[in-house]
Amino acid sequence: MRVFVAGASGAIATRLVPQLIERGHEVIGTFNSPGNDERLRALGAKPVALDLLDARAVRKAVLEAAPDAIVHQATALANLRFSRNFDRGFAATNRLRTEGTDALLAAAREAGVRRFAAQSFASYRYARVGGPVKTEDDPLDPTPAPAMRETDAAMRYLDQAVTDAGGIALRYGGFYGAPNDGLIKPVRKRQFPIVGDGAGVSSFIHLDDAAAATVLALEHDVAGIYNIVDDEPAPVREWLPVLANALGAKPPRHFPRWLARLFAGEAAVMMGTESRGASNAKAKRELGWELRYPSWRQGFAAAYASVVAPEGDESRVGARTSHSTT
Numbered sequence: 001m002r003v004f005v006a007g008a009s010g011a012i013a014t015r016l017v018p019q020l021i022e023r024g025h026e027v028i029g030t031f032n033s034p035g036n037d038e039r040l041r042a043l044g045a046k047p048v049a050l051d052l053l054d055a056r057a058v059r060k061a062v063l064e065a066a067p068d069a070i071v072h073q074a075t076a077l078a079n080l081r082f083s084r085n086f087d088r089g090f091a092a093t094n095r096l097r098t099e100g101t102d103a104l105l106a107a108a109r110e111a112g113v114r115r116f117a118a119q120s121f122a123s124y125r126y127a128r129v130g131g132p133v134k135t136e137d138d139p140l141d142p143t144p145a146p147a148m149r150e151t152d153a154a155m156r157y158l159d160q161a162v163t164d165a166g167g168i169a170l171r172y173g174g175f176y177g178a179p180n181d182g183l184i185k186p187v188r189k190r191q192f193p194i195v196g197d198g199a200g201v202s203s204f205i206h207l208d209d210a211a212a213a214t215v216l217a218l219e220h221d222v223a224g225i226y227n228i229v230d231d232e233p234a235p236v237r238e239w240l241p242v243l244a245n246a247l248g249a250k251p252p253r254h255f256p257r258w259l260a261r262l263f264a265g266e267a268a269v270m271m272g273t274e275s276r277g278a279s280n281a282k283a284k285r286e287l288g289w290e291l292r293y294p295s296w297r298q299g300f301a302a303a304y305a306s307v308v309a310p311e312g313d314e315s316r317v318g319a320r321t322s323h324s325t326t
């Protein structure tokens, strides 16, 4: 297949592009920041500069590429800092998930593209009722925290628009597996506490496994929503100490709910205490997907074994095995 990867220079797509090429596909990859064309060329893709918010440019790029498949992996999360105003940090990503998706879908229709897959998200989105692990058929949270309503709405929009068009919405778990993963700094600085009883469940996915599932989704004649997460959704109180240990950091702090609400807002309390995880049964069953890292337990250790804390980082003091919970 000729595959048009939008956002090919990002965290997931830089794993996806080589896997597509290895499977014999041809890749046209878009980038947005100057200089990323060389990176894409080195991965084996044909680089195309593209701002996904410029619908005319999207139309032109897709018609020129004439792909068999499009994968939308564009987000704007590279400089994201956690803040109580969740939606402000996600504003640009929300536009890529709404306007960007619309532009790509319109171009795909015009170019007669047969397959379309887009990046969605699984963790923290399912309704906070019933059991801890949810399937694609379970309802989404009808009352997300006020600070994350726009972000939630943008993900719902993407899921709906893509599946209405006969495409695939890939609800990934929290990505990890790169030296600049978003959780590394806050966990090292002990800025990511266990809130209350730490019962909020998260789903993770190693970037290599996420990319493998994406290739399979494109190669199978499927449509709809797929959770792309690992086998072990887990409460924060279980995974966070393991992550801290893998990073050679001190164990996480514990905050009561009221204190976390004061410093980090309601969204952080909700994610830390009430959120639900996701089941990968459908993706394994229908795509024949096998995970290289079935659990974050092996994945964190493998991903961070060689990630060394910078000089002066207080986490350098922590010995990696002194507080192992595995």
Ligand SMILES: NC(=O)c1ccc[n+]([C@@H]2O[C@H](COP(=O)([O-])OP(=O)(O)OC[C@H]3O[C@@H](n4cnc5c(N)ncnc54)[C@H](OP(=O)(O)O)[C@@H]3O)[C@@H](O)[C@H]2O)c1
Pocket (backbone or CB within 6 Å): 006, 007, 008, 009, 010, 011, 012, 013, 030, 031, 032, 033, 034, 036, 050, 051, 052, 053, 073, 074, 075, 076, 077, 078, 079, 096, 121, 172, 173, 174, 175, 176, 180, 181, 182
């Ligand atoms: N599920 C998750 O947990 C999840 C999801 C996404 C990201 N993240 C995390 O967020 C961090 C940053 O992610 P990232 O490296 O993927 O970076 P990113 O800044 O989110 O960029 C992703 C891709 O989108 C492209 N892009 C950005 N704005 C665009 C626009 N207006 N038009 C077209 N393309 C645009 C980027 O191009 P350029 O690079 O050329 O600017 C890049 O190819 C990583 O730590 C990652 O793990 C997590």
